[in-house]
Amino acid sequence: MTYPHVQYLREAELKHGRLAMLAFVGILVQSVTHIPGYPSETNWLNALNAAYADKNASLGVVQISIFAMIVEGKFYPHDGWCGQMDREPGDLGFDPLGFTKKPGFDMKTAQLKELKNGRLAMIAFAAFLASANMPGSVPGLGASALRRDSAVASSSALCGKTLAVAQPQAEASKTAARYTTQVILPSLAWIRTGLKAAGLKPCELKAVTLAGNDILIGKTEAGKLFGVGNLCPHIGTPMSEGADVIGDVIVCPLHGSSFKVTTGELLDWCVSPPIIGPLTGLLIEKKNLLIFEVRESGIFGGGDIEVLVDTNAKKAYEADYWKGLLDAQGKDDGSFY
DSSP states (O other), rough: OOOSHHHHHHHHHHHHHHHHHHHHHHHHHHHOOOOTSSSOOOOOHHHHHHHHHHHHHHHHHHHHHHHHHHHHHHHOOOOGGGOOOOSTOOOOOOOOOOOGGGOOOOOHHHHHHOEEEEEEEHHHHHHHHHHSSSSSSSSOOSSSSSOGGTTTTTTTTTTTTOOOOOOOOOOOTTTTTOOOOOOOOOOOEEEEEEGGGOOOTTTTTEEETTTTEEEEEEETTTEEEEEEESOTTOOOOBBTTTTTTTTTTETTTTTTTEETTTTOEEEOOOOOOOOOHHHHHSSSOOOOOOOOOOOOTTSSSOOOEEEEEETTTTHHHHTOOOOOGGGGGOOOTSOOO
16 A cells, blocks of 8 residues: 555645635735734735734734644544545534535535635645745736735726726536546455465464455464454554564554454553553544454365455545545556546
């Protein structure tokens, strides 16, 4: 699997796009109007310094910073790097006006609009930065962040005022993309790993990737064969990089979380290192370890180890993706969006 996973990249793109949209609106509003009682600074580059210099405005900056830290701590995509997030990228569950619950609401269209507007806002914000540091580098942006509408109607025109001509509304492009979501059902199948149970010693672990699933094959101290997810549910640490098997329990090599290999049941959560481990565990919801059913091929056993996996897991994961620039890592069939 490719790291960082496209899930992590999509989360980052949406976050940057949303911040850029807020910044773009803030630059325009700051140039034309101000809230009474707060510093009046038309140059957006100096607005933050002016806020720091004002007692009331500085308290507002502190409030915004604390709110941002709470949101980041709550929705940090810690599992996105390895593609194990338990939510869709960008979905924070924030819908106070209930738009998504209205009849006929098209979620996919709304998500695509947000993605495109966010990309456009990032380009626009980059243009403002370039214009501020290299005046004249961006066509249409002068010394100020916003040109007043007074430029449209000029009183110095020889034949009266020059008015903007209303342009007819452009028709929708006939080549506009139409995105659909394909529903892909699970397809379970036994897949050979190329490993033999006889070649595994008790407490030995082997990592394999089958149909897009990261799986860890091993044996308990008693020699019983098992299969579990290779990524720790905490922050996606590969269990194959130093995990210990004690009896029928596997222990994560990073923070010491332990799980039953037979059921995936969580036993201990982030017990090491002292202080740091338990603190990181408080920030992330406790989860059980993913388990896989394993067997030995052949009528009487003794063949390759086989694992029961969903061969459509990767396809189902990709089918619901917004088709954007970051999807260039490719589809499951080797083609690109």
